[in-house]
Amino acid sequence: MFNTGSPAQGKKFIDRIKHLKKFDMFIQNNQHIMIKAPRRFGKTSLVLKLFEQKKYNTIYIDIKKANSLTALSQLIIDEIYSLIGVNGIVLKAQDSIANLFKTLKTTLKIDTKIIQLTIETLEKHQKKQINEVELFLSSLDLVEKIAKKQNLQIKMAFDEFQDILFLSDKSILDKMRSVMQHHQFITYVFLGSIESVMNKIFANKKSAFFHFTRLMDLGGLDIDELSNFVIKFFKKEAIKIDDFIFDLIQYLDGHPYYTMKTLQTVYFNALQNNKKNIDKKDCIIALSNVLLETKPYLDEMIDRIKIKAHHHRVLWYLANNQKDQDISNIMRYKTYVSLENLGYIKKIGRAEYIICDIFLKIYLQQNNDMKLIQQQIDFIGLDYMGNKK
Ligand SMILES: Nc1ncnc2c1ncn2[C@@H]1O[C@H](COP(=O)(O)OP(=O)(O)O)[C@@H](O)[C@H]1O
Ligand SMILES: [Mg+2]
Structure with missing residues (x-):
């Protein structure tokens, strides 16, 4: 389980x-x-x-x-x-x-x-x-x-x-x-x-x-180990899975908590709907469910981040992989250091940072509240054909 x-x-x-x-x-x-x-x-x-x-x-x-x-x-x-x-x-x-x-x-x-x-x-x-x-x-x-x-x-x-x-x-x-x-x-x-x-x-x-x-x-969980676990688990439950579930695992980057929560939701949704076949759409629905369930936690985090000048903005640009022209390099750097000290981002190379919480990153990529409420979430970088539109 x-x-x-x-x-x-x-x-x-x-x-x-x-x-x-x-x-x-x-x-x-x-x-x-x-x-x-x-x-x-x-x-x-x-x-x-x-x-x-x-x-x-x-x-x-x-x-x-x-x-x-x-x-x-x-x-x-x-x-x-x-x-x-x-x-x-x-x-x-x-x-x-x-x-x-x-x-x-x-x-x-x-x-x-x-x-x-x-x-x-x-x-x-x-x-x-x-x-x-x-x-x-x-x-x-x-x-x-x-x-x-x-x-x-x-x-x-x-x-x-x-x-x-x-x-x-x-x-x-x-x-x-x-x-x-x-x-x-x-x-x-x-x-x-x-x-x-x-x-x-x-x-x-x-x-x-x-x-x-x-x-x-301690990095994320090993993707192969996770995938094997998933294969064995669903086989035992006699539930067929689409290979897309492995893209989903990859997308979650071995993040233990979010991966477990999403896989658990995939499984519970299948049980609830008596499904013996999990397809791409089921995976996307589960991922959306978990993102929405995590929303209060993420909102709270964002409120805390917003208290400090520039923090939210710098994080937003990082999540969306864009360059903010309106902030000086020194200020951006200072803000990165502060965000790192607060545990939100991690340095992975010279002037290169990643957001530690993958859901925070996904959440910051959602720039349309209406779509979020209607559960039409953009999972940038996850190549899927779910009912996006
Ligand atoms: N090795 C693991 N196998 C399966 N799930 C894990 C593993 N490590 C972490 N998790 C999942 O991530 C969640 C958070 O793990 P936890 O050990 O509390 O993290 P931390 O102490 O780093 O905050 C767990 O509740 C579980 O769902
Ligand atoms: Mg702990």
Whole structure:
């Protein structure tokens, strides 16, 4: 089945064969890594897949879920204790430190010194004797100490890592690095959606994390793997498919989310209409359905882009492959850099950029609202004979 909405797991996970192999080689050898790709490109799916496949001791933290450094630290402490068998320790500590101490001492086969250290850290933070940065760094050290005592090798993933900069100022990076570099029992995996920010953190010579990780770039899904998956799937369902579906896959450029969503719609439409034969028109209808379904998300994105001067205009010209004569080269360049920093575009060569979200690009190519509403969408570059007019 084609999965959307949550990270692709189990049999729904397609391709990434080379990535999984390389990723596993690194983390088996305790090599920290950084994986970057735009939103919805399958970073979370990839990490969860590897964590599910292998019997590693894992901690997965989504930085987006935390609204402060304190919350992030608490997540980390909760996760490491869950790993050794106690759930929800932060909440228990807020209830009663004394009770928690007793519970931990009786339930855990672990050095009381570590329990004491945990309790002390939580207590000091409660009493405001340490600030949230100190709490955060202590939580990282706590993971290492517990891992060492229990002789565990822990694989710890930080998803949407660039968001750490919303929780604290830049100096947090130096502080984290100086703590993490001493850790022998944790292999760190950093995932990030905004290419330029991730590059600044991990690939810039002046940055704290320079040389700390191996870098992995995650592109779209492999077109052949996707096509094979589709062939097998529809064969099993006894549904015939027109070869045009492969042009459609190509057109979506391996974008995991939009490809899955479109294929799922092709399939659901066939089921609903009791069709055992999928033709070109069905593919175009499904693509239009998904574009219209995504419209609110894209509109929201465009509203955000419009707030900044020139951004929408520069993006529009990029999507439509036209040259804007009315903007200076310097201004265009500055706007590209800003759009890249915001994660909307990606540099692929000297002064050459692409739009990361293929649907945003298609949407920006629709210059007639009426046609869009009537579902007569122009899919520029997709050579089809659907009922366009
Ligand atoms: N390997 C994959 N196989 C099948 N579908 C995938 C795969 N990777 C991603 N997807 C699809 O893309 C969506 C977004 O993936 P996700 O891992 O959440 O991306 P990210 O973490 O980069 O934002 C998933 O819900 C799923 O529909
Ligand atoms: Mg993700």
